[in-house]
Amino acid sequence: MDSVRRVVHTLMDNVNQSNTIRICVPILSKQIVLSPILGAKKLCIGTYDILTQESCPCPGKALIGLSNKSNCDNCYKKTGFNPAFCGKGPNYISKKQEQYNAMPHYVYLAHFGQNTIKVGTAYHKRLIGRLTEQGARAALIVKKCKNAYEAYTLEQDICKRSGITDRIYTSRKITLLRSKFDSESAQKELLACNDLKDHNDLLDLNTYYFLTKEHAIPNNFTEMTTLGSEIECKIKAMVGKALILEYNGNYKLISVDKLMGKTNVIIK
Numbered sequence: 001m002d003s004v005r006r007v008v009h010t011l012m013d014n015v016n017q018s019n020t021i022r023i024c025v026p027i028l029s030k031q032i033v034l035s036p037i038l039g040a041k042k043l044c045i046g047t048y049d050i051l052t053q054e055s056c057p058c059p060g061k062a063l064i065g066l067s068n069k070s071n072c073d074n075c076y077k078k079t080g081f082n083p084a085f086c087g088k089g090p091n092y093i094s095k096k097q098e099q100y101n102a103m104p105h106y107v108y109l110a111h112f113g114q115n116t117i118k119v120g121t122a123y124h125k126r127l128i129g130r131l132t133e134q135g136a137r138a139a140l141i142v143k144k145c146k147n148a149y150e151a152y153t154l155e156q157d158i159c160k161r162s163g164i165t166d167r168i169y170t171s172r173k174i175t176l177l178r179s180k181f182d183s184e185s186a187q188k189e190l191l192a193c194n195d196l197k198d199h200n201d202l203l204d205l206n207t208y209y210f211l212t213k214e215h216a217i218p219n220n221f222t223e224m225t226t227l228g229s230e231i232e233c234k235i236k237a238m239v240g241k242a243l244i245l246e247y248n249g250n251y252k253l254i255s256v257d258k259l260m261g262k263t264n265v266i267i268k
């Protein structure tokens, strides 16, 4: 489990110098200006070391097409991780991923609100990071497995045996953000569907997303699918990839995927 409790932050690259500098910026309640980088390209988001969890900016400041890709070919190869092969044997994966898969992995149940629960696995040093990047509001650790293969087998077994999904769609997560999250009910629902009883470690993840104690999101937000022009706004919350902004007295939700690699950010 992660030993350090972090506040919501994003990693940002200062690309205006010869060597790009990556900084970690706490963003909640900050007044920021977001503006789209114009053109049909976006910047590579760099590399990520799956074992040490260190990330580095792209050394070549590579531009990539506006596709689903986030990395240039060099950074993708250097990262050496393909989540689609998480449960597969060594013939399918890089050396680094083989080492990663041999390390302990957690199996968890994650709660997103209103009895919406998924089962998943997480590298032992990245449990909180994995849960919060998905926007889980509470979680229960089912088991710490000796490696990724054991965790994957248990995850799939829980899917089949209990009918718990291993995927929650983004649209469902956004719908759930409009309702108040009831921590007490969530904890009961998580405990009720864990039939292993090995671990009953419950995690409340709300403090990772909000600065206020209410842990509430204004439910009248509207969704932005793209950042069309420059806006000055205040960050109210970030739940998983959903960034909730206050802009001109209204609340907007935009996915960080829509901003990554193609947005200039100025923090006031």
Ligand SMILES: [Zn+2]
Pocket (backbone or CB within 6 Å): 044, 045, 046, 058, 059, 060, 061, 062, 071, 072, 073, 074, 075, 076
């Ligand atoms: Zn790159």
